[in-house]
Amino acid sequence: MVKSFGQFLLFIQSMLVRKERFAVLWKRTIDECVTIGVNSIFIVAIVSAFIGAVTCVQIAYNLINPLIPKSTIGYMVREMTILELAPTITSIVLAGKVGSSIAGGLGTMRITEQVSALEVMGINSASYLVLPRILGAIFMFPLLVILAMALSIIGGYLAGSLTGSISGQEYIEGIRTDFIPYNIFFALTKSVVFAFLVSAISAFKGYYTEGGALEVGTASTAAVNNSIIAILIADFVLAAILL
Amino acid sequence: MIEIHNIEKSFDGNPVLKGISCTFETGKCNLLLGGSGTGKSVLLQCVVGLMQPDLGSITFDGTVFSNNKVQVRQEIRRKIGMLFQGSALFDSMTVAKNVEFPLQMLTPEMSREERRDRVEFCLKRVGLENAGEKMPSEISGGMKKRVGIARAIAPNCTYLFCDEPNSGLDPLTSLKIDELIQEITYEYNITTVIITHDMNSVIEIGDHIIFLYKGLKLWDGNKDEILNAQVPELKEFIFSSSLVRAAKRIDDETHSGVVNS
Numbered sequence: 001m002v003k004s005f006g007q008f009l010l011f012i013q014s015m016l017v018r019k020e021r022f023a024v025l026w027k028r029t030i031d032e033c034v035t036i037g038v039n040s041i042f043i044v045a046i047v048s049a050f051i052g053a054v055t056c057v058q059i060a061y062n063l064i065n066p067l068i069p070k071s072t073i074g075y076m077v078r079e080m081t082i083l084e085l086a087p088t089i090t091s092i093v094l095a096g097k098v099g100s101s102i103a104g105g106l107g108t109m110r111i112t113e114q115v116s117a118l119e120v121m122g123i124n125s126a127s128y129l130v131l132p133r134i135l136g137a138i139f140m141f142p143l144l145v146i147l148a149m150a151l152s153i154i155g156g157y158l159a160g161s162l163t164g165s166i167s168g169q170e171y172i173e174g175i176r177t178d179f180i181p182y183n184i185f186f187a188l189t190k191s192v193v194f195a196f197l198v199s200a201i202s203a204f205k206g207y208y209t210e211g212g213a214l215e216v217g218t219a220s221t222a223a224v225n226n227s228i229i230a231i232l233i234a235d236f237v238l239a240a241i242l243l
Numbered sequence: 244m245i246e247i248h249n250i251e252k253s254f255d256g257n258p259v260l261k262g263i264s265c266t267f268e269t270g271k272c273n274l275l276l277g278g279s280g281t282g283k284s285v286l287l288q289c290v291v292g293l294m295q296p297d298l299g300s301i302t303f304d305g306t307v308f309s310n311n312k313v314q315v316r317q318e319i320r321r322k323i324g325m326l327f328q329g330s331a332l333f334d335s336m337t338v339a340k341n342v343e344f345p346l347q348m349l350t351p352e353m354s355r356e357e358r359r360d361r362v363e364f365c366l367k368r369v370g371l372e373n374a375g376e377k378m379p380s381e382i383s384g385g386m387k388k389r390v391g392i393a394r395a396i397a398p399n400c401t402y403l404f405c406d407e408p409n410s411g412l413d414p415l416t417s418l419k420i421d422e423l424i425q426e427i428t429y430e431y432n433i434t435t436v437i438i439t440h441d442m443n444s445v446i447e448i449g450d451h452i453i454f455l456y457k458g459l460k461l462w463d464g465n466k467d468e469i470l471n472a473q474v475p476e477l478k479e480f481i482f483s484s485s486l487v488r489a490a491k492r493i494d495d496e497t498h499s500g501v502v503n504s
Binding site for chain 1 (some may be wrong): 291321326328329334
C-alpha cells in the first residue's frame with residue numbers, strides 16, 4: 001500500500017518534469033475535454049435528472065407533517081443536490097465511464113508497445129498521455145457537476161409537478177429559500193478534487209499495466225474501484241474541513 | 244557506431260545479461276541472434292533506453308548514453324528510430340498521421356507543407372503511397388511493418404532498431420521487409436540493429452551477426468562465416484531449422500558427388 005502510494009507520487013512527478021511543448025499539451029487537453037466532458041453529457045444528464053426526480057418524490061412521501069410547508073421539498077432537493085448528489089454521484093458515474101476508459105486506453109497502449117514507442121522517440125509518455133487527461137478532467141468535471149445540479153433541480157420540479165406532490169410555485173419558492181452561495185464553491189471544489197483523483201488513479205492503473213488483454217480488464221476494474229473509494233474518502237475529508 | 248561494454252542486467256536476482264560487450268557498426272545490418280529467453284530483447288531495451296542496465300556502458304558515436312544527463316539521452320533518443328514487434332502504431336491515427344507524428348513532436352520548426360512532403364516521401368519509400376488515409380486496423384501485418392519503418396525513418400534517424408521485424412509474416416513478405424530494411428540501411432548509411440531468430444534473415448541481410456546464448460555473447464561474425472562457426476550452441480541453433488538442414492544436406496551431397504566423380 002505504502003509502496004503503491006510512493007509509486008503514485010513518483011508517477012505524478014514524472015508527468016510534471018520534462019513537459020511537452022505548450023501547443024502540444026493544449027491540443028491534447030482540448031481533445032481530452034471532448035472525450036471526457038462532451039461525451040459524458042448524456043449519461044450525466046440522465047442520471048442527474050432522475051436522481052432529482054426521485055429525491056423530490058421520496059422527500060414528498062416522507063414529509064407528511066402538515067405544519068411543515070411544502071416548499072421545504074424544493075429546499076431539501078436543492079441542498080441535497082448541491083452539497084452531495086451532484087458532485088459525488090456525478091463523479092462516481094464518471095469514475096465508471098471516464099476512469100475505465102482512461103485505464104483501458106492507457107493499458108492497451110502499454111501492452112501494444114505504443115507507450116514504449118513514445119519513449120523511444122524521446123517523448124515523455126506520462127506527460128504526453130496522462131497530463132492532458134488529468135487537466136481535461138479537472139476542466140470538465142466542474143462543468144458537468146454544474147449541469148448535473150441544474151438538471152437535478154429541474155428533474156425534481158418536473159417530478160413534483162407531474163405527480164402532484166408539490167406545485168411548481170411552491171417548489172420554486174423552496175429552492176430560493178436560504179440559498180448559501182458558499183455551497184456552490186464547496187461543490188465545485190469537491191468536483192475538482194474528485195476529477196484529479198479519478199483521472200490520476202485511473203491513469204496510474206492503466207499506465208503500469210503489464211501482461212495482456214486480461215490485465216487491461218483487471219486494471220480498468222481496479223481503476224474504477226479505487227477511484228470510487230478515493231472519492232468517498234475525499235468526500236468525507238472535504239466535508240469535515242470545508243463545512 | 245554503437246559500442247556496448249560489459250552490460251549486465253538482472254531481474255529479481257536472476258542474471259539475464261552477463262557482461263555483454265559488442266559493437267554495432269554503421270552502414271551495416273547488425274543482427275542479434277539467439278533463441279527465446281536469451282536476453283536479446285532486454286539488451287535492445289537497454290540500448291534504446293527503455294531499461295537501465297545494472298552495470299556497463301553504451302556509447303552512441305562516442306557519446307555515452309547510459310548514465311548520462313537526461314538532456315544528452317534525449318538528444319540521442321531523437322536520433323533513434325524503432326520498429327516494434329507488433330509495429331506499435333497509434334490506433335487512433337491514420338497511417339499518414341502515424342508517420343507525421345515524430346516530425347510534429349521532434350521538429351516543430353518544420354512547416355505543415357514540409358511535414359506533408361516528408362510523409363509522402365517516406366510512405367512512397369516503403370511502397371505505401373496510397374495507404375496514407377487508412378487506419379492501422381485496416382491494413383495487413385506486412386503493411387503495418389512498412390508503416391513502422393516509415394515512421395522510424397521520417398525524422399532522419401541515425402540508428403534504426405528492429406525488434407523481430409518478421410514475426411507473424413509469411414516468408415515472401417518477410418523477405419521484402421528484410422530487403423527494405425537493408426536498402427534503407429545502405430541508402431542512408433545508418434546503424435541498424437535487428438533482433439531475429441529467423442535464419443532466412445540471417446542468410447539474407449546478416450552483415451554483422453551477434454549470437455547470444457543464456458545472457459552471454461558466444462559468437463560474432465557475418466553471414467558468410469556463420470554456417471561454418473564451430474560453436475556447438477550456435478550450430479544447434481542454426482541446424483534446428485529444417486530449411487537450413489536440407490540446404491546443408493544438398494550442399495554436402497553435391498560436394499561428395501563432385502569428389503566421387
